[in-house]
Amino acid sequence: MLPEIVLLGLNHKTAPVELRECLAFSPDQASTALDNGVRSPHISEILLISTCNRMEILMTAPDCPPAIDTAKQMISDIKQIPVSEFSNALYVHTGNDAVRHVFRVASSLDSMVVGEPQILGQLKDAYLIAVQNKTSGVILNRLLHKTFFVAKRVRSETGIGDHAVSISYAAIELGRKIFGELEAKKVLLIGAGEMAELAVEHLIRNRSGAIFVANRTFERGVELAGRFKGQAIRFEEIPEYLKTVDIVISSTGAPGYILTPQPVKAVMRVRKNRPLFFIDIAVPRDIDPDINRMGNAYVYDIDDLKNVIDENIEDRHREAVKGERIVDEAVIQFRKWYESLDAVPTIVALRAKLEQIAESENQKTFHALKHLSEEDRSAIQRMSQSMINKILHDPMVYLRRNGCYGDKSLHIDWTRKLFNLDNDNQE
Amino acid sequence: MENAIIGITFLYLLSSAGYIAYLFLQKDVLHRLSGYVLALAFLGHTATIGYNFLMAGHMPVSDLHETLSVAAWAIVGVYILFQHQFNLKVLGAFAAPLAGMAMIASDLLPRIPLLAQNSLRSIWLVFHVLAVFSGEAAFALACGIGVLYLIQEKTIKTKKRRFFYRRLPSLEFLDSSGYVCVVAGFTLLTIGLATGFVYAKMIWGKFLSWDPKEIWSGVTWLLYAALIHERLVVGWRGRKSAILAIIGFCVIIFTFLGVNLLMKGHHEVFTRW
Incomplete structure (x- = not known):
């Protein structure tokens, strides 16, 4: 009997954030959980993934139900929370479904924001903890390596990670379509706000030029400017600075427009018509949309940026379909390898290999010794057959012996590698 | 000579089709192949014009047929230089068809026997x-x-x-x-x-x-x-x-x-x- 691959867990679709918070494992807690897990007779290999959107336990076990119960109990013990509180949010996958689920999670097909890149790194960290605690064995090792490979393939062969899906990043992407390079582009931040500040940080990361901060209260402006290593200016100075800056990010609480077409028109000549990009994150809007009608001035407000993101998300979902196909392929391949871990096919393959060798060597010998009679030949063939039987006797007994299941798949894997039964030239 | 010109025209059109397909499908291989086809056509075109030059003893611009051909040749040459410098991939879908159309017009026009003009x-x-x-x-x-x-x-x-x-x-x-x-x-x-x-x-x-x-x-x-x-x-x-x-x-x-x-x-x- 092969050990089962079992996965149980909860994610943003099945559990509210309050519950996910309670079940988040720190790396130390994860280590403890893994140690407890492998000590149980019901679990052979174990790995624990904990991120802000999901908590999952991946195991191999001789028998499913007791393994699942053990895992639940373990979560309950470590997180000090009764099983009944989270057991409704749990999903359980076994066999192919569990494999597919791991592939989908790693490829970010199961993420809240499809295509977000962090999950692969988080999974790698989780695997590292399992390796350090020696709780992953031949099956999980193979499964995780395959998982990393699949995730990379999905990322490189589909557009799942292309195009921005956050407001601030979408603004940066638009900036690139206007200016090409954002390097050395000067930025004016009007007002303050989380999204606006995030956009400025993105810009700094793209090596933008000088940062100017204008705020109704000058002190607040000075403080913000300090954070961005920029320069605080007074609100009245904005028209003056429009002459030099390239990107204006506005996010004030003002009830009406703080920038009208008039001052922009006035500076355009001085700017020699160099493009000016306005990002208006404020509600109600800060920047008169009529400015967008002027040559070389571009205005995007929060709704425009949201539309950009919606389109990009739609694109990602379209690309995700391709990702699912890659995952399906990989599940089938993994299944093949997994099934080969059973003792019977391995013994059959081993015998076939030996018989093939014996047969071809016999033929060579017969070809050289033409004087052998038919009787002599069949005697030699009988001898080689009984040699094969004798040689195979001990390995067969060893592989069929009922021992620890995890160890058994390990030995079968070794056998397959030792005799190169899978014709894996690369490995 | 007639055949060579028709062949060059065909290659220009083939390259145009490749560039237009690239515009829609965004497969880099299409862009690369179109570039090779265009370069090949350009070499052939250069040889043809050079041959005509030698035969006539002056630039082959003595009628609209020849002039259009030289115009197409110049567009392709300048485009290849530009592409090498700026790598603006979608421009091929403009330049190659333009050259192709000039070549078709050139092919359709009758040739006029040359007047000896020193x-x-x-x-x-x-x-x-x-x-x-x-x-x-x-x-x-x-x-x-x-x-x-x-x-x-x-x-x-x-x-x-x-x-x-x-x-x-x-x-x-x-x-x-x-x-x-x-x-x-x-x-x-x-x-x-x-x-x-x-x-x-x-x-x-x-x-x-x-x-x-x-x-x-x-x-x-x-x-x-x-x-x-x-x-x-x-x-x-x-x-x-x-x-x-x-x-x-x-x-x-x-x-x-x-x-x-x-x-x-x-x-x-x-x-x-």
């Missing part, structure tokens, strides 16, 4: 023709880039970012590479006009004979001079600059074809058909 055997004429044609090819590219700029500007302004938004580079890139084309074209046109004057002085004994072609060439030159001047002084960039590059190329087409077909003058001989 006046054509001058090194100045070679420079004049090469400079004017490559300058006008650069203006053709500037026009194509101007169209791309207007499309991209519209997609960004109207916030409907579907087909072209992803396929076209940034506005800044289109603006500056278009400007490079205008400056290159203007320089070449200036050289072309200057060598033309020298040639005219040698043949007709005067620099300027107020022939319509000369006048319209002057108009073209002034138009592009204005574009460059306004850009340097007032900063006419982006939309205005793009529109002017498109208008400029329309004037060139008129100077090239319209003047010869509608008005009389000594350049008429080059576009007989």
Whole structure:
């Protein structure tokens, strides 16, 4: 009997954030959980993934139900929370479904924001903890390596990670379509706000030029400017600075427009018509949309940026379909390898290999010794057959012996590698 | 020779189809293959023109058939240089079909038996023709880039970012590479006009004979001079600059074809058909 691959867990679709918070494992807690897990007779290999959107336990076990119960109990013990509180949010996958689920999670097909890149790194960290605690064995090792490979393939062969899906990043992407390079582009931040500040940080990361901060209260402006290593200016100075800056990010609480077409028109000549990009994150809007009608001035407000993101998300979902196909392929391949871990096919393959060798060597010998009679030949063939039987006797007994299941798949894997039964030239 | 020209035309069209397919499918391999086909066609075209040059003893521009062929050749040559420098991948879908169409028009026009004209055997004429044609090819590219700029500007302004938004580079890139084309074209046109004057002085004994072609060439030159001047002084960039590059190329087409077909003058001989 092969050990089962079992996965149980909860994610943003099945559990509210309050519950996910309670079940988040720190790396130390994860280590403890893994140690407890492998000590149980019901679990052979174990790995624990904990991120802000999901908590999952991946195991191999001789028998499913007791393994699942053990895992639940373990979560309950470590997180000090009764099983009944989270057991409704749990999903359980076994066999192919569990494999597919791991592939989908790693490829970010199961993420809240499809295509977000962090999950692969988080999974790698989780695997590292399992390796350090020696709780992953031949099956999980193979499964995780395959998982990393699949995730990379999905990322490189589909557009799942292309195009921005956050407001601030979408603004940066638009900036690139206007200016090409954002390097050395000067930025004016009007007002303050989380999204606006995030956009400025993105810009700094793209090596933008000088940062100017204008705020109704000058002190607040000075403080913000300090954070961005920029320069605080007074609100009245904005028209003056429009002459030099390239990107204006506005996010004030003002009830009406703080920038009208008039001052922009006035500076355009001085700017020699160099493009000016306005990002208006404020509600109600800060920047008169009529400015967008002027040559070389571009205005995007929060709704425009949201539309950009919606389109990009739609694109990602379209690309995700391709990702699912890659995952399906990989599940089938993994299944093949997994099934080969059973003792019977391995013994059959081993015998076939030996018989093939014996047969071809016999033929060579017969070809050289033409004087052998038919009787002599069949005697030699009988001898080689009984040699094969004798040689195979001990390995067969060893592989069929009922021992620890995890160890058994390990030995079968070794056998397959030792005799190169899978014709894996690369490995 | 006929077969060679038809083969070259076919290769130009094949390359055009490749570039247009690239525009839609965005497979790099299409772009690369189209580039190879175009380069091959260009080499063949160069050889053909060189052969005609040697046979006739002067630049093969004695009728519209030949002139259009040289125009197509210049467009492709300038495009290959430009592509090498700027790698603006979608421009192939403009340049290759333009050259292909010029070649088809050239193929369809009858050839006119050559009049023995010693006046054509001058090194100045070679420079004049090469400079004017490559300058006008650069203006053709500037026009194509101007169209791309207007499309991209519209997609960004109207916030409907579907087909072209992803396929076209940034506005800044289109603006500056278009400007490079205008400056290159203007320089070449200036050289072309200057060598033309020298040639005219040698043949007709005067620099300027107020022939319509000369006048319209002057108009073209002034138009592009204005574009460059306004850009340097007032900063006419982006939309205005793009529109002017498109208008400029329309004037060139008129100077090239319209003047010869509608008005009389000594350049008429080059576009007989």
